[in-house]
Amino acid sequence: MAVNTPIVNGTSYATVVAYSKDSYQKAVEFYSKLLELNVSNGGICSDNETLLSNSAIAVKVSLQENENKQTEIDNQIKYLNSISKTNDWRSHVNQSLVFNTTDLESLQDAFKQLDYPNQAFPSDLLPMQLYTIDPLGNIIGVTSTKNAVSTKSNLPGSSTVSGTAVATATHTPGSVSKNHSFTDLSYLVKTSNNYPSLPKDTTPLAQKKSIAVMTSGGDAQGMNSNVRAIVRSTIFKGCRAFVVMEGYEGLVKGGPEYIKEFTWEDVRGWSAEGGTNIGTARCLEFRQREGRLLGAQHLIEAGVDALIVCGGDGSLTGADLFRSEWPSLIKELLDNKRITEEQHTRYQHLNICGTVGSIDNDMSTTDATIGAYSALDRICTAIDYVEATANSHSRAFVVEVMGRNCGWLALLAGIATSADYIFIPEKPATSSEWQDQMCDIVAKHRARGKRTTIVIVAEGAIAADLTPISTADVHKVLVDRLGLDTRITTLGHVQRGGTAVAYDRMLATLQGVEAVNAVLESSPETPSPLIAINENKIVRKPLVESVKLTKAVAAAIQAKDFKKAMSLRDTEFIEHLNNFMAINSADHNTPKLSEDKRLKIAIVNVGAPAGGINSAVYSMATYCMSQGHKPYGIYNGWSGLARHESVRSLDWKEMIGWQSRGGSELGTNRVTPEEADIGMVAYYFQKYQFDGLIIVGGFEAFTSLHQLEKARESYPAFRIPMVLLPATLSNNVPGTEYSLGCDTSLNALMEYCDVVKQSAASTRGRAFVVDCQGGNSGYLATCASLSVGAAASYVPEEGIRLEQLQQDITSLGESFERAEGRNGFGKLILKSTNASKAMSAEDIAKIITAEAQGEFDAKAAVPGHIQQGGIPSPIDRTRATRLAVRAVDFIEKSQSTLEVTRAGDEDYNSDNKELADTATVLGIKGSHVAFSGIRKLYDFETEIEKRMPKVIHWEQTRAIADHLVGRKRV
Numbered sequence: 001m002a003v004n005t006p007i008v009n010g011t012s013y014a015t016v017v018a019y020s021k022d023s024y025q026k027a028v029e030f031y032s033k034l035l036e037l038n039v040s041n042g043g044i045c046s047d048n049e050t051l052l053s054n055s056a057i058a059v060k061v062s063l064q065e066n067e068n069k070q071t072e073i074d075n076q077i078k079y080l081n082s083i084s085k086t087n088d089w090r091s092h093v094n095q096s097l098v099f100n101t102t103d104l105e106s107l108q109d110a111f112k113q114l115d116y117p118n119q120a121f122p123s124d125l126l127p128m129q130l131y132t133i134d135p136l137g138n139i140i141g142v143t144s145t146k147n148a149v150s151t152k153s154n155l156p157g158s159s160t161v162s163g164t165a166v167a168t169a170t171h172t173p174g175s176v177s178k179n180h181s182f183t184d185l186s187y188l189v190k191t192s193n194n195y196p197s198l199p200k201d202t203t204p205l206a207q208k209k210s211i212a213v214m215t216s217g218g219d220a221q222g223m224n225s226n227v228r229a230i231v232r233s234t235i236f237k238g239c240r241a242f243v244v245m246e247g248y249e250g251l252v253k254g255g256p257e258y259i260k261e262f263t264w265e266d267v268r269g270w271s272a273e274g275g276t277n278i279g280t281a282r283c284l285e286f287r288q289r290e291g292r293l294l295g296a297q298h299l300i301e302a303g304v305d306a307l308i309v310c311g312g313d314g315s316l317t318g319a320d321l322f323r324s325e326w327p328s329l330i331k332e333l334l335d336n337k338r339i340t341e342e343q344h345t346r347y348q349h350l351n352i353c354g355t356v357g358s359i360d361n362d363m364s365t366t367d368a369t370i371g372a373y374s375a376l377d378r379i380c381t382a383i384d385y386v387e388a389t390a391n392s393h394s395r396a397f398v399v400e401v402m403g404r405n406c407g408w409l410a411l412l413a414g415i416a417t418s419a420d421y422i423f424i425p426e427k428p429a430t431s432s433e434w435q436d437q438m439c440d441i442v443a444k445h446r447a448r449g450k451r452t453t454i455v456i457v458a459e460g461a462i463a464a465d466l467t468p469i470s471t472a473d474v475h476k477v478l479v480d481r482l483g484l485d486t487r488i489t490t491l492g493h494v495q496r497g498g499t500a501v502a503y504d505r506m507l508a509t510l511q512g513v514e515a516v517n518a519v520l521e522s523s524p525e526t527p528s529p530l531i532a533i534n535e536n537k538i539v540r541k542p543l544v545e546s547v548k549l550t551k552a553v554a555a556a557i558q559a560k561d562f563k564k565a566m567s568l569r570d571t572e573f574i575e576h577l578n579n580f581m582a583i584n585s586a587d588h589n590t591p592k593l594s595e596d597k598r599l600k601i602a603i604v605n606v607g608a609p610a611g612g613i614n615s616a617v618y619s620m621a622t623y624c625m626s627q628g629h630k631p632y633g634i635y636n637g638w639s640g641l642a643r644h645e646s647v648r649s650l651d652w653k654e655m656i657g658w659q660s661r662g663g664s665e666l667g668t669n670r671v672t673p674e675e676a677d678i679g680m681v682a683y684y685f686q687k688y689q690f691d692g693l694i695i696v697g698g699f700e701a702f703t704s705l706h707q708l709e710k711a712r713e714s715y716p717a718f719r720i721p722m723v724l725l726p727a728t729l730s731n732n733v734p735g736t737e738y739s740l741g742c743d744t745s746l747n748a749l750m751e752y753c754d755v756v757k758q759s760a761a762s763t764r765g766r767a768f769v770v771d772c773q774g775g776n777s778g779y780l781a782t783c784a785s786l787s788v789g790a791a792a793s794y795v796p797e798e799g800i801r802l803e804q805l806q807q808d809i810t811s812l813g814e815s816f817e818r819a820e821g822r823n824g825f826g827k828l829i830l831k832s833t834n835a836s837k838a839m840s841a842e843d844i845a846k847i848i849t850a851e852a853q854g855e856f857d858a859k860a861a862v863p864g865h866i867q868q869g870g871i872p873s874p875i876d877r878t879r880a881t882r883l884a885v886r887a888v889d890f891i892e893k894s895q896s897t898l899e900v901t902r903a904g905d906e907d908y909n910s911d912n913k914e915l916a917d918t919a920t921v922l923g924i925k926g927s928h929v930a931f932s933g934i935r936k937l938y939d940f941e942t943e944i945e946k947r948m949p950k951v952i953h954w955e956q957t958r959a960i961a962d963h964l965v966g967r968k969r970v
């Protein structure tokens with residue numbers, strides 16, 4: 001094993017191991033010459049160890065005689081010598097030691113002095129570095145590039161490959177004098193299979209597939225999770241992972257500074273980091289054929305077989321073009337002798353894949369791009385803040401948001417913050433139309449008692465004649481025509497700031513894993529894929545088609561064909577826009593439906609509070625008002641109704657601000673109708689003549705709906721359409737893969753875990769066991785584990801097996817050992833409270849500490865009700881709105897089905913499926929919003945005792961979370 005102890009001023013040494021006396025002597029001679037320029041220290045430590053150092057570098061040569069291993073080294077040297085100078089050495093070695101220098105030229109002379117036969121010098125291919133092979137078969141590289149390895153300043157761990165150990169060497173910058181040739185020392189340990197749980201891989205390096213990832217265009221939160229997942233998945237699959245630094249610029253410039261091999265450890269902790277650690281750029285050269293020609297050459301030189309591009313519509317348009325031009329590019333490279341015949345044959349096809357990363361959410365065929373929901377989160381937080389000051393002064397605010405030519409951010413922020421008016425490029429109006437319309441709506445809201453006005457302007461907002469609409473234009477109209485005290489807030493790059501929300505981390509991670517699968521499964525005939533998400537499902541789409549559709553939107557806008565532009569946006573976008581207009585622009589005096597179609601609709605909250613409950617109530621009520629229905633709130637659940645007749649019609653003014661408020665404004669509890677007194681519940685339903693019911697809540701709400709449906713036979717008052725909007729952080733309601741509140745809760749837990757992990761990382765050898773809520777569902781723990789990169793998670797579905805716990809403790813120990821005393825290796829273990837009744841998080845922490853025997857320790861952390869979340873996340877707010885509107889629509893449409901039986905003209909036939917299905921759960925299943933009749937769900941798809949659905953839709957996610965942290969399963 002490598003030895004790595006600090007010597008002077010925090011400087012460590014790298015240990016190289018010789019397995020014969022002869023190679024030991026040669027190595028000592030080699031390193032003496034290499035370090036000759038500045039030798040200030042060094043000498044023989046013992047018979048079989050020599051430490052050589054100058055003030056910047058230290059290398060210890062160690063002898064551990066072993067004939068077999070020496071033979072391995074001899075073979076390695078032969079192999080390396082057989083590689084032609086035209087090849088990039090980095091694609092042929094498993095490990096290397098790389099030094100940085102500012103003075104490559106004089107070092108080149110030093111290298112020549114070495115007079116060692118296996119040396120190679122800078123070539124046209126690698127002008128910025130030189131390398132040689134030491135007598136022990138280690139590649140010794142020297143580079144003048146700024147960063148020899150990765151973007152990380154802390155160095156990944158060392159490893160042993162082929163019996164040769166290379167240890168880390170770091171130095172304290174202050175300890176190096178300016179005269180020294182070596183100004184920095186970094187190292188590179190190339191190993192693709194040193195992680196304990198990874199399958200032992202014996203494929204020769206040259207035969208392994210190499211997959212590269214790059215990030216391009218504007219940075220977006222979640223890109224780092226995407227890169228991490230791609231790098232680790234690639235390695236997990238036995239391939240080699242590369243990154244292209246600085247987007248297409250890195251491809252155009254090429255070489256080892258820009259196309260680097262990455263190890264498992266290089267992406268440690270990246271999930272919690274904002275921006276993109278591998279850099280991004282907007283690259284003009286790549287728009288030209290010559291730039292793409294260089295890109296092709298550099299990819300081939302680096303030995304990259306497949307490229308995954310994480311970027312926005314522009315980047316993927318570039319990727320698509322690159323792919324379509326590839327045959328002609330490589331032909332030109334061959335004709336000009338820039339690549340060999342062999343290379344031309346091997347790299348015949350460009351295997352390319354897109355994972356869409358952009359805050360703009362402007363790529364067709366995917367519901368969400370990586371970063372969009374994080375940017376939306378920043379926008380909503382900012383507008384929530386602005387609301388407070390606006391309210392204090394009774395002011396209007398014009399808020400400009402990003403999104404380029406796409407109005408998604410503005411639209412979703414408009415819904416999530418219940419803004420008064422929005423400007424988006426997809427739905428422009430003439431100048432006079434928008435001025436009149438905006439003033440009319442704002443004036444109406446003010447007249448109803450609203451003290452604030454929020455107008456959101458997408459940066460790409462235009463009028464129907466394509467002239468831009470600026471925040472200043474809007475400001476002027478609000479001041480001149482309505483006399484409002486108005487301010488402008490331009491959110492700018494804050495929107496791309498900070499760390500990714502849980503959704504983006506998961507989306508980026510799952511898409512990264514799928515992208516690697518896609519490139520490995522693709523054949524020359526397979527169209528290049530784009531990894532998309534539709535509702536809750538990760539899917540592959542043809543990249544060409546997606547790019548074509550995306551371009552078509554821009555073309556339609558340019559041609560002023562806004563109808564077409566809108567129709568080309570996905571259906572969810574259109575649904576959101578219709579909802580926004582119905583809810584926020586409605587004139588309650590002239591509702592949409594005629595009097596005979598207007599209904600009385602009740603809404604009730606049941607179960608524990610969850611993010612988005614208030615948003616659902618607000619949206620349902622305001623949508624009802626726009627349709628002409630009368631919304632009623634049942635306060636404090638079924639017990640409130642049965643005992644105190646707690647029914648009130650909902651008032652628009654009273655609900656101002658509910659959209660973004662946590663908890664439950666109506667009040668909620670876990671009492672079911674039967675527990676409260678179902679007869680009294682029926683009595684009040686009869687008294688108020690409700691035509692429909694919306695229940696928002698978790699498993700008790702599910703049980704409530706079942707009870708009410710069953711009771712229809714006895715109580716005609718329940719013969720009305722009833723819809724359950726699942727809302728619980730446990731996400732355990734059958735009939736949906738997603739409950740409101742999950743996202744808010746997940747973010748609260750994730751943020752807590754990030755903080756705790758930071759603490760663990762700052763302390764050597766520290767793990768935290770975090771207790772997670774979720775009842776008998778491990779959904780929250782699993783998703784949080786995926787989002788924060790927890791070393792292990794224990795969930796009720798699996799329980800805790802002692803062998804697994806033992807294995808996880810052993811793995812923790814190995815990981816801390818690999819850390820070799822360095823910080824940054826803090827570990828998290830997530831435990832659902834109900835994963836084990838016998839062991840609490842505290843017990844597990846104690847067991848780990850005891851087993852670690854002083855080598856490391858663990859502490860328990862219990863976030864408790866923090867997990868119920870504070871302010872609801874934008875995802876929960878906007879989904880609540882979408883589902884609430886769907887619920888009201890369902891109630892409208894189902895009236896006729898129940899009419900006859902309700903009037904008592906006919907007996908209620910409880911066997912009638914159509915009637916039964918009017919009591920329904922409104923959920924998201926796969927890529928669809930779906931209604932599922934409660935009776936079927938309750939009777940066939942539910943584990944009643946466990947309060948869980950029979951099928952766990954997120955099971956696969958566990959395996960992904962495990963493999964991305966290298967967890968070994970017993």
Ligand SMILES: Nc1ncnc2c1ncn2[C@@H]1O[C@H](COP(=O)(O)OP(=O)(O)OP(=O)(O)O)[C@@H](O)[C@H]1O
Nearest residue numbers: 217218248282283286287311312313314315318358
């Ligand atoms: N038509 C094209 N042909 C070749 N390359 C392109 C093309 N369009 C874009 N690119 C490349 O992709 C890069 C990024 O594109 P762009 O600046 O449009 O950002 P994006 O990927 O759309 O991301 P975002 O919009 O989130 O910033 C460009 O700088 C350019 O190098």
Ligand SMILES: O=P(O)(O)OC[C@H]1O[C@](O)(CO)[C@@H](O)[C@@H]1O
Nearest residue numbers: 218312358359360402403404496
């Ligand atoms: O960061 P830059 O290059 O100024 O670009 C800003 C643009 O990038 C984005 O943030 C992402 O495309 C757009 O919303 C915005 O128009």
Ligand SMILES: [Mg+2]
Nearest residue numbers: 312313314358
């Ligand atoms: Mg773009």
